[in-house]
Amino acid sequence: MLTRSKSADGGKVVVWDLPTRLFHWLLAGMFAVAWFTHEDDRYLDVHVFAGYVFFGLLLFRMLWGFVGGYYARFREFGYRWTNARDYLRATLRGPSRRYLGHNPAGSWVVFLMLGLGLAISFTGMFVLGAEERHGPFAGAFSFAHATLFHLLHEASAVGLLVVVAFHLTGVAYESWRHRENLAGAMVTGRKRGPGVDAVIFRGVGALLLAGVAVSAIVQFAGHVRATPEKPYLPFTGPTLPDSALWRAECGSCHLAFHPTLLPLRSWEALLAGQRDHFGDDLALDAATLAGLRDFYTPNAAESALTEAAWKTDRSIPPGETPLRITETEYWKRKHRDISQRTWERDPVRTKANCAACHLDAEQGTFEDAAMRPPGPQTDQSRPKTR
Amino acid sequence: MKPFPNAIFLAALLASGVAAAADVVDERLAAYKARGAGGFSAAAGKALWNKSFPDPKGGEPQSCASCHTSNLSEPGKHVETGKVIEPMKPAVNPKRLTDAKRIEKWFLRNCKRILGRECTAQEKGDFLVFVRN
Incomplete structure (x- = not known):
């Protein structure tokens, strides 16, 4: 699965496989979409869709942590907490060792983001089930629970935003320290060697993209068919008793x-x-x-x-x-x-x-x-x- | 599915509605006559329909036409709630004037609302011949 990089210093090495890069940008995008649609109930369907894709991406990433490209595997960046702490101290003192994949501090940010992301996803689905009577937890909770879930959902989302700020600070700092464009590497997948090349997994990447695209089409098709007289209602409530x-x-x-x-x-x-x-x-x-x-x-x-x-x-x-x-x-x-x-x-x-x-x-x-x-x-x- | 028999069926349905309305109205008119009213006039009904009465709630003067409009073939609109009211004319809306109980219920409600009192047998008879025609 992996091959030694043929080139010495200065040569480019494939670090981030395609599915990992797509995961990264789609996750960031879905978080942004969900963040900017949460205020207005009119866009609730967009918010919920972004949430489901976000959750699906997290599930994919957890699977990919076991079967994905070399640098994407949890094994590759499963550092101890003490490693992260020591790395952070050394980095703040001066130039520290350069890691091709996630560094120990960065890896802890990744795990924190995965955890918070799952918390956001589940509390979001709980709110949806308790308040709107929709989704996998429809009817599982009473309206009384919704307030608590709402609070937890918002708190974990703010928490993730704070961790994202740490992540961006770290990326900027390390890019400056090691004279390389880390954000660019998440686009091209390549970083300065020497190191082992990861497999790109183009097919898996294409499948991931197609999955998101198809679900978006299925989700939003109703808006295209809607007319002013017959507006599309993505969320219809329970059928109430009638007389x-x-x-x-x-x-x-x-x-x-x-x-x-x-x-x-x-x-x-x-x-x-x-x-x-x-x-x-x-x-x-x-x-x-x-x-x-x-x-x-x-x-x-x-x-x-x-x-x-x-x-x-x-x-x-x-x-x-x-x-x-x-x-x-x-x-x-x-x-x-x-x-x-x-x-x-x-x-x-x-x-x-x-x-x-x-x-x-x-x-x-x-x-x-x-x-x-x-x-x-x-x-x-x-x-x-x- | 041939369109022709459907058209006949629809026409028959419409006609039966109008016929039912005619039966019920005739029966009502007979009842009003038994109470001493008579010589029902569509013109008198129309005049009363469009006549304004002071609003007991202190709003603008109101008439039947305020909500129903003066054109019986057109839908109306409730002045307070904005609710659309279906046309009054049985020829346009076959459900109208087919149920004596409903007729009396709405006479009571709406006469009290607009005239501030129940309508007399004479007034009801005038209204019915005005609406039916």
Whole structure:
């Protein structure tokens, strides 16, 4: 598998095989993509995709540590902690021994990054399972766990960013010390000899690249097929219990707000006051009232069927009985950044018009990723006519 | 699958909806007559439909047309919630005027909302002949 380099000093040696180089840059790229998409739920599918590729790359790298190119094998850079410490001290004092592969300090950074990367991947999949009910851990945890997972996910990501900073500092310092371009070597794979040439593994590299490309195509094909009338929703929530009676009775004058959006005591109060429903006399008969009650009782916010249900219910003080969804603390918190102007102009016009921004308002799931707040282009929309 | 029989089927369905509406409306009109109303007029119904009444909540004056528009073949829009309301005319929307219970429920709700009181048998009859035509 390996051959002695034919050239003496000055000759180039293959150090980083192709799969290792692709792994390195793809991992860095996916980390960056995930970092820059984590703020906006609108890009949740991109964030999650980057996370899955990131995780897949880590799994590949761990396998490659056993069967990969010479310098990529764990055996080659499995230094003791004391080696790393001594190397770091010697390096800070002056020029130290030059390693063709990972040096002892660098190897510890690699292991730290692998560990943190796995922590990010798993906590990310836990958040996805607990909060969005998606992925391999869908339904494995309650919404109560999500907050902790979220914290751990963010903490490990910040941790990795700090380690990346160490990594970059080390690369810059060593490049200067040994008068060589280490970042360039991760592109070309070659470094100044003498040493043994690693096998390049072009086929494995091509397979790795093809795997990422195919999964990207599969993942994002829906966006290409989407039309303005039928937008693509990469994350659809759980199928909530439905009721034709509920839709007919509650959906004539306004959106048939799903029972998950208010606690049981609110629905009871609304039905008790149906002869003066925000000024209207609903005149519902006893049979209709009973049918509505049968539907909302098991599906009210307390059921925690969705993230919104769980968070809405928890946000309401026990002594309060909000009659409007817009009176709940969770609703207010989630909508506090929306300007009065946005509420009043097209396409929103009223706070009851959930569907103006929430593509899944009819289904009642209110997924984070199904949100499409009106963009700045509607700023120029015609003034209010009424 | 030949398109022709489908077209006939659809036409029959539409016609049956309109026919059902006619039956229910006739039955309602008879009931209003039994209560002393009569001489129902589409023109009177139309006038009342477009007449504005003060909003008890202090907003702008409202009429039936505020939400339903004055063109019965067009969809309307709820002034407060923005919810789209399907057209009223049975010829366009065969589901309309096919259920006596629904008719009375919405008369009660919407008369109270707009007129601030329940409608009389005469007013309901005028509305029905206006909407049906």
